Amino acid sequence: MASICILLILTVPVISIGNAATEDFPNVKCKKETLGLYGRESLLECVVETPYDDTTIRWITWIKASRIVLDVVDKKVIAQEPGYWYDPPSSWTGRRMTVYLRINKTEVKHGGPYEVKVLTDRGHCTDSTTLQVTAKYQKPTITEAKNSNNGRTLVCESGGGFPKGKLLWFDGHKELISSPPMETNQSGNGLFHLRSMLTVGGGSSEANYSCRVFNFSGGREHETHFPVLDSAETQELGQNEGPNLNTKIVAPLVVIGSLIVGLLLLILYRRRSQMARRQSTAPLMGGHLQVPTEDNGGVGASHDP
Numbered sequence: 001m002a003s004i005c006i007l008l009i010l011t012v013p014v015i016s017i018g019n020a021a022t023e024d025f026p027n028v029k030c031k032k033e034t035l036g037l038y039g040r041e042s043l044l045e046c047v048v049e050t051p052y053d054d055t056t057i058r059w060i061t062w063i064k065a066s067r068i069v070l071d072v073v074d075k076k077v078i079a080q081e082p083g084y085w086y087d088p089p090s091s092w093t094g095r096r097m098t099v100y101l102r103i104n105k106t107e108v109k110h111g112g113p114y115e116v117k118v119l120t121d122r123g124h125c126t127d128s129t130t131l132q133v134t135a136k137y138q139k140p141t142i143t144e145a146k147n148s149n150n151g152r153t154l155v156c157e158s159g160g161g162f163p164k165g166k167l168l169w170f171d172g173h174k175e176l177i178s179s180p181p182m183e184t185n186q187s188g189n190g191l192f193h194l195r196s197m198l199t200v201g202g203g204s205s206e207a208n209y210s211c212r213v214f215n216f217s218g219g220r221e222h223e224t225h226f227p228v229l230d231s232a233e234t235q236e237l238g239q240n241e242g243p244n245l246n247t248k249i250v251a252p253l254v255v256i257g258s259l260i261v262g263l264l265l266l267i268l269y270r271r272r273s274q275m276a277r278r279q280s281t282a283p284l285m286g287g288h289l290q291v292p293t294e295d296n297g298g299v300g301a302s303h304d305p
C-alpha cells in the first residue's frame with residue numbers, strides 16, 4: 001500500500017511538475033495490517049522514502065475515522081487524542097524515515113483503519129494501515145445445572161476475548177452439539193463473553209466432556225474438562241469403591257515391590273559371594289599357579305596314557 005506523493009505547488013517550483021518523474025517524489029509505505037494485543041502497546045509505523053538525502057519532514061498527521069488523533073508540525077505536537085502518543089521519527093531528514101503512532105494501552109476501540117499524511121519540503125504523501133486488535137479468551141469455566149427433564153445441563157463460559165470466538169463441546173475427540181446455540185455478549189470495553197449449554201442425558205456416565213474456546217481465526221486457546229458421573233455412581237465410588245480401589249492398586253504394588261527388592265538382594269548376594277571367592281582364591285592361585293598346574297598337568301599327562 002504505497003502511494004506516490006503529490007507535489008505541493010506552494011513549496012516546489014512550478015517547472016518541476018512537468019519534468020519530474022513520479023519516483024522523484026517522496027512516498028510513504030505502511031504495513032497493510034498492524035497487530036495489537038489488548039491491554040498492551042501497539043505501534044503503527046510507516047516508512048517515508050525519497051531519492052534525496054536532504055528531504056525533511058515538516059508535518060505528520062495521523063487520522064482515524066476522519067478525526068485527527070495526532071498532529072505534529074515542525075517537531076511539535078499540536079493535537080493529540082487521549083490514548084495516542086507521539087514518538088519522534090527515526091530521523092527528520094534523509095532518504096528513509098520511519099514515522100510512528102503509539103498506543104500505550106490498546107483497547108478494542110483503537111482497532112480499525114488509520115491514515116497517515118506526511119508533508120516534506122519536497123511534497124506530501126499519504127498511506128493507510130489497519131490496526132487489528134486481538135484479546136485472548138480466558139480458560140472456560142463449566143458449571144452444572146439440573147434441568148426439568150431429570151437430566152443435567154452443563155454451562156460453559158469464557159470471556160475477555162476479541163474478535164468473536166467460538167465455544168465447542170467435545171466428548172473425547174468427538175464434537176458434541178450444544179443446544180441452544182452459543183450466546184454472545186459484548187461488554188462495554190468491546191470484549192466478547194461466550195456461553196454455551198450442553199444437555200447431558202443418562203447412560204453417558206463414562207464420558208469425559210470438555211469445552212474448548214477457539215479464537216476468531218479458529219485457533220484453539222483453552223480447554224476445560226468436566227468428568228460427568230451419575231450421582232449413584234459417585235456415591236458408590238465414594239463409599240464402597242473407595243477402599244476396594246485402594247487395595248486394587250496397593251496389592252499389586254506390594255507384590256511388584258517385594259519382587260524387585262528380592263531380585264536386587266539376590267544380585268547383591270551373588271556379587272558379594274563372587275567377589276569374596278575371588279579375593280580368597282586369587283592370592284593362593286597366584287602364588288601356586290605355575291607350580292601346581294604344571295605338576296598336575298605333568299602328573300595327569302603321564303598318568304593318562
Ligand SMILES: *[C@@H]1O[C@H](CO)[C@@H](O)[C@H](O)[C@H]1NC(C)=O
Nearest residue numbers: 134163215216217218219220
Ligand atoms: C488464534 O490462535 C492462533 C493459534 O494460537 C494464533 O496463531 C492466531 O494469531 C490467533 N488469532 C487471533 C485472531 O487471535
